[in-house]
Amino acid sequence: MFYPISIFISFRHLKEAGGKFSQFTTYMSVIGITVGVMALVIVLSIMSGFETNLKNRVLGVLPQAVISYKEDQTSMLDIAPKFITAISNRVEPLIHSEVIIQSISQLSSGYIIGVDPNSYDPIEEHLIIGDDLASLQSGSYRLFLGDILARSLNVFLGDKVRLTVTSVGKYTPFGLIPAHRNFTVAGIFSTGSDVDEQLIVTNIADAGRLLQYEAENISGWRLFFTDPFVVADLSSKPLPKGWKWNDWRDQRGELFQAVRMERNIMSLMLSLIILVASFNVISVLIIVLMEKQTEVAILKTQGMIGSQIFTIFIIRGMSIGFIGSIIGSLLGIFFLSNLKFILRNIDIEFFLILRQLPIIIDLKQIVIIILLTIALSMFVAIFPSYRASFIKPIEVLRHV
Template sequence: MFHPISAFIGLRYLRGRSGDRFSRFVSYMSTAGITIGVMSLITVLSVMNGFEAQLKSKILGVLPQAVISDESGKTAYTEVAPDFIQALSNKPAEPIVRSEAVIQSASQLAAGYLVGIEPGDDDPIGQHLIAGYLPDLQPSRYRVFLGHTLARSLNVSMGDKVRLMVTSASQYTPLGRIPSQRNFTVAGIFNTGSDVDGQLMITHIGDAGRLLRYSKESISGWRLFFDDPFVVGELSQQPLPKGWEWSDWRDQRGELFQAVRMEKNMMGLMLGLIVGVAAFNIISALIMVVMEKQSEVAILKTQGMTNNQILSIFMVQGASSGIIGAVVGGGLGILLATNLNTLLESMGVALFSVGGQLPILINPVQIFVVVVLAIALSLLATLFPSYRASSVKPAEALRYE
């Protein structure tokens, strides 16, 4: 804790005298640099957090977040999932049948990811349907829901017939190896706003099982649900009973989220360097102040001030610039992030071709960490100039006065 007289003198030095214009200018510029750096860092991180959260809700809300299955590839179906599986899921685990598949329409052919589910009122796909109803997925009716991007590429709409083919369940015939295939009717179209819409196909678990040539007592595995899909990294490390294996969304979308996280880290590093440069400007400002104030420091020492008190004076002066810049930058960053879409709209800047806005997610903990680190970096930058000031020898400083 600073001695009151040290804090008083340090704040007086921060304001400066009318004759110290250049040193005051450098001090103000370092404060402004920290303000701009913290504001930019908070704004960019809020946008990147929004993109990450949007991807989690749109992609991982529809794709199976995690599946526990038998190592043989086929899992025995029971009315209720085993207890160790239920303990890992935030809501009751559900049976699932899944496989890579090829879909063919009258005019086009595409590859995708087939998922067979037991349709329920709380199934995530129901929130993204733009045509059709979830109860339309009934057993033995061979109906399928397609993403709107996939439906458009196949040139199909509601009621059209498509052929689903699964190579993993192919049969050997006199004509060669023929994949398991069956005609399905398009009964629904969904839109998640992500690339999943170009690959995902949803059908009833019974129809998917028959396409894959599963028996009625077999499924691909048990589907788990989480409030935060990123917990799969921790849960996947937990040991499972012998004969069971774990798979999760990282197999299909892990690289995408790694790229988003890498981009967020790199943007944070680049903008953090702005704060670092501004903090080092404090060093140059303080060194100039120390050189100007040598005689005053010498007089303070002759009046009984200790080296630690002199050290505290210049630490207060330098740290005050960092604290003011970090706090003001944090407030401006929150204000800018909150009103960023409104500001872009008023400037006539359109970042998306068809409507849409930048997703913004302000993380209070992240903001607190950014502000605290900026203050700590500023405080660190004051150590060397403050030490130089405390080591001034009164006899030498006042020799030519």
């Protein structure tokens, strides 16, 4: 098979490696890049898994976006307004509010959402004890609690809890008495997140009566999305006069910003490992240049021009980055694929949710890491390659 002369010579030098010291520095450069790429692949895959898992478990059950008219004056209609259905394929009526929940022995705060039991709600997938969503019929005053909230209140199925809303109430000779009503615990759910500490789900009509809404009013229209992060773009769209937009960022925005910032910082720190290892390529090429300068001078006397010499050393530097990044990526994927087995054999139980580490191996992300590593290796190889291309044969061969 035909190869350009620069590629042929570069691969031959890479295979033969040269002296012992140049071999050692070459191997150390490859190992450094391999370790850096492997660590970056592992950390980014685990962080991506945590972010996606958190997104599904938290934003899957909380209202992702709510469009309402003024304050508690959104009219309950059979079908949502057209401008709302144009934003999301699935829209449901919603009543929501912050409440105080009290059992016989404990008191806590919570966030109540009223849903239609005849339609699907994501919370049904996380029920661990109790009936299905259809049991939350209007007038039954039944509710679902998160498992953490249920434990803190020391309640179980069939127990009574009192919900109190301080924002509404009625005036009496003794002053304003907050709205309150007793509910029965009909189910307990677990999402594996902090949502279980506050979320309360009940029938939309019962929630409306607790909050003293008019029969035809709701808090707003709840929008569902395949990717909850699209709210960042959708929130900028203009709405008709009197309508306002609220989304999950008001409650959980800081949490996801912290997760993303931590991921970016970890990526930066691990990228520095690759950067340091890549700079070793300069040392490798300088050593190779010192060992091979006689050969370079002979090649020039045979008619090879400076750009061809430059290409030989550039390919040598890129080859180190290519080999290290490929091996590092394969080792990272192998480690992630066998992580559960590895942790079990060293007696480490490190599983947060359902005893499994959330891992997402993104091949596109790995390809980007490989390409950036190769590009970085090529960049740091420019200086020694440039110096090699300007070797003067007469000065080198004079001392041979």
